[in-house]
Amino acid sequence: MTHITTPAPLASPRSYLLDSATRYGLISRTLHWLTAAIVLLQFSVVLAWRGYGETPFTLTLSNIGPHGSLGVLLLVITLLRAGWAYVNRQQRPSPATGLSGTLAHTVHLTFYALLIALPTLAILRQYGRGGALDIYGLPLFSAAEREITWMITTANLLHSPLAWLLLALVVGHVAMALIYRFGFKDKMLSRMAGPINR
Numbered sequence: 001m002t003h004i005t006t007p008a009p010l011a012s013p014r015s016y017l018l019d020s021a022t023r024y025g026l027i028s029r030t031l032h033w034l035t036a037a038i039v040l041l042q043f044s045v046v047l048a049w050r051g052y053g054e055t056p057f058t059l060t061l062s063n064i065g066p067h068g069s070l071g072v073l074l075l076v077i078t079l080l081r082a083g084w085a086y087v088n089r090q091q092r093p094s095p096a097t098g099l100s101g102t103l104a105h106t107v108h109l110t111f112y113a114l115l116i117a118l119p120t121l122a123i124l125r126q127y128g129r130g131g132a133l134d135i136y137g138l139p140l141f142s143a144a145e146r147e148i149t150w151m152i153t154t155a156n157l158l159h160s161p162l163a164w165l166l167l168a169l170v171v172g173h174v175a176m177a178l179i180y181r182f183g184f185k186d187k188m189l190s191r192m193a194g195p196i197n198r
Contacts, residue, residue: 016196019088023191028088031081032192035115038074041065043167068126069135071119078115093191107169114166118159125155 018025024032045065048058085092095101123140126133128151132143181189 019092021091021093023093023194023196025088026196027084028081028092029192029196031077031084034077035074035081038065038070038077039115039166039170042067042070042074046163066136068122068133071122072133072135072140074115075119075123078112082112082116096188107173111166111169111173114162114169118162118166121155121159121162124151125159128152128155 016025017027019028041061042065045058045061045067048061052058095105123133127141128148130144130146133140177189181187187194
């Protein structure tokens with residue numbers, strides 16, 4: 001008698017979008033890597049201008065990634081990430097236990113706080129100066145003849161130190177992900193970068 005095997009049921013497209021206990025879904029991954037790309041571009045522009053001043057290269061970088069436009073985009077993406085994380089809170093990969101898990105959770109919350117605070121401070125400063133702000137040509141608010149001192153002062157005081165704190169955390173985050181992957185042979189990185197099938 002011929003043995004007939006039944007093919008395994010195909011995973012629904014929806015299952016690839018959502019997070020699960022073993023990996024992050026397509027939406028979480030897309031928001032994560034978009035955030036990483038924007039942060040990398042932001043710091044690349046800033047460091048290039050600090051290192052080389054106005055050159056064809058730095059002008060090209062600035063045209064690709066206008067600081068204000070990218071900041072607003074980063075704020076929107078971070079708010080979407082926070083909302084999506086809340087929706088998926090019951091089905092995401094479990095955090096590590098013990099001190100390492102607590103530290104990782106604290107760092108991730110700090111990332112969210114900084115990624116919201118930094119663009120908010122920049123928008124506050126621009127508004128306080130009476131300057132216009134647009135996102136790749138789409139106006140967010142128009143120029144106005146005013147100066148709101150407390151907005152400018154607060155943003156000037158906090159924006160730069162918090163930006164360097166964000167950069168330090170990014171470097172540490174990448175370093176720890178690589179150490180866990182190649183040093184401890186841990187598969188934690190695959191949750192965000194590995195195969196997306198369940």
